[in-house]
Amino acid sequence: MSEFTVPLRRVMLLQHTLEAGGKAVCQVLRPERVFDARLEIENDLRSHHIKANFGPLTASLTLLKGDSSKYHLLRDFLQDLANGRTESGRQSAEAIAMREALEAINSVIGPTRMAYISPTTDPERPFRVIVLDQLGDICARTKGYSQDELVETVRSQIRRVDERLEGLA
Structure with a gap:
């Protein structure tokens, strides 16, 4: 069984929502299955506050606005959730x-x-x-x-x- 992934083009599409705030749906894929991650993004002056829902599973993440790798961190966060790794803070x-x-x-x-x-x-x-x-x-x-x-x-x-x-x- 292969792992769920978030394609780069999906992350690029989330870029606007991350900057502007609001709601978005992002598909998380693996060859035999597709899940929709429902995101709610709230912004303040310094950070993005993200709440993600995969059916009954809910998790949150805060990213700094000035972090150049925030889009990649968002992708990793979504992939970790979809693959059952909820300890996203532990980096490989x-x-x-x-x-x-x-x-x-x-x-x-x-x-x-x-x-x-x-x-x-x-x-x-x-x-x-x-x-x-x-x-x-x-x-x-x-x-x-x-x-x-x-x-x-x-x-x-x-x-x-x-x-x-x-x-x-």
């Missing part, structure tokens, strides 16, 4: 490595771009990174094993995009 080595890689990538892409990181099924390249610009266009993407490898590939791709844009100006 993979989750820690992904968070550190995301922070390193965010330090090189600049404030006008948004990076997303997710696991893959490839043991030799277990992490996938996608970087979007303000319009939602992909300006970098890669798979890799280590934080340094991901950062260098993204930095190189971003540099090429920036050089092309400078050539057009």
